[in-house]
Amino acid sequence: MDLRMDEAVPLAAALVSRVAEDHAVRALILKGPPATELGIRSQRPSSDVDLLVERDSLPVMVEALSQRGWRRRPTTHDGEHPLHSVTMYHPQWPSDIDVHYAYPGLESQDSSVFEALWERRRSTTLGARAVWALDPTATYLIQALHALREHNKPINISERRFLISEAPRPDWEDLRDLAQRTGSLGPLRAFAREAYPNADRGTFPAPSLEWLRRTEVTEPGVFRLLHLHSLPWARRPKYVLQGLFPSREQLAATDLRLLDAPARTLALARLRRIARFAMRLPSAGRQWMEQRRQR
Structure with a gap:
């Protein structure tokens, strides 16, 4: 299979919609092409599908996609912060599928958030199939929260400018009411x-x-330092060693080829990781101290 990205994303959206329907799972496409369709997202290409399901439906969707050849993408996560999704990839598919049961910035109880967004669903077509997406107000909220994460990144600055100056803005009262229900004010x-x-x-x-x-945090090492500080002293040495010498799966989070790489290649990848961390340690240390002061 040799899919272009602009083909892969709509087809992946159609696939997850079909899988959800087959397993009686309520599922919503959060952003991407449906947001662009409404003029609430810029025309830049999407590289994945963001799907929101209820928490209990997450393992159902992951297993159903696994049966179709999709695999969990490795992650560097080691307990630093709560996970809110599982990312699935396919060896012959250029786009990922992020299956969310929560979304950063929507801080009400997961079930309350899902119901509030489910009430805002609308039908649209992707990959020649009807899928559930969000109405303009809910789409605007999700796009705004996405653009606020790592707010100093150029792409997020650009998206916020687009939302404020070019995208159709929903009525404030409607947006405020949805934000109150979802805990995102x-x-x-x-x-x-x-x-x-x-x-x-x-x-x-x-x-x-x-x-x-x-x-505010731009250095990924900051989350590890904060989590390290929260651990009991007896658990800290093991956590430090895991950070310095991550597993094959954790290393493969940035390069899937490492899943099957020989030991020498893996060792070099670990050394490069340590070198990158050492170079960024001064910046991470400053951000860590700043975050410690905010506690």
Whole structure:
């Protein structure tokens, strides 16, 4: 199979919609082409499908996709922060599928968030198949939260500018009500004050510490340092060793070829990882101290 990315993403969306239907799973396409269709996302190409399901449906979808040749993408995650999705890849498919049971910035209980978004579903067509996507207000909320994560990245700055200056903005009262139901008023605060300057400033609670870290931390090592500090002393040496000498699967998170690489290649990859960490340690240390002061 030799799919272009602009073919692979719609077909993957159609696939997960069919799989969800076959297993009686309620599933929503969160962003990507449906958001572009509404003019709420810029025309840049999508590289994956973001699917939201209920927490109990996550293992059902992962298993069903596994039976169709999809595999869990390795991750570097080692307990630093809560996981909210499982990423699936296919050896013959250029795009991934991210199966979410939660979404960063939507901080209400997972089941409440899903019901609020499910009420906002709309039907659209991807890969010649009807799929469930989100209405304009919910789409705008998801795109805003996505653009606020790692807020200093150029692509996220560009997306926020697009949302404020070019995308059709939903009615503030409608967006506010959805944000209240999904627990995203705090995370949305900085963006909403710019996009909706007349909104009542007393509406917004303070963002959570977890959200502030998602938006402010640019060095991945910071999360490991913060998690290390939270562990009992007896567990810290093992965690440090795991960070310095990660498993084959963790190394393969950035290069799938390492899953089957010989021992020498794996050793070189570990050395390069340590070298990268050493180079970025001063910056990570500064950010770590800043985050410690915010606690």
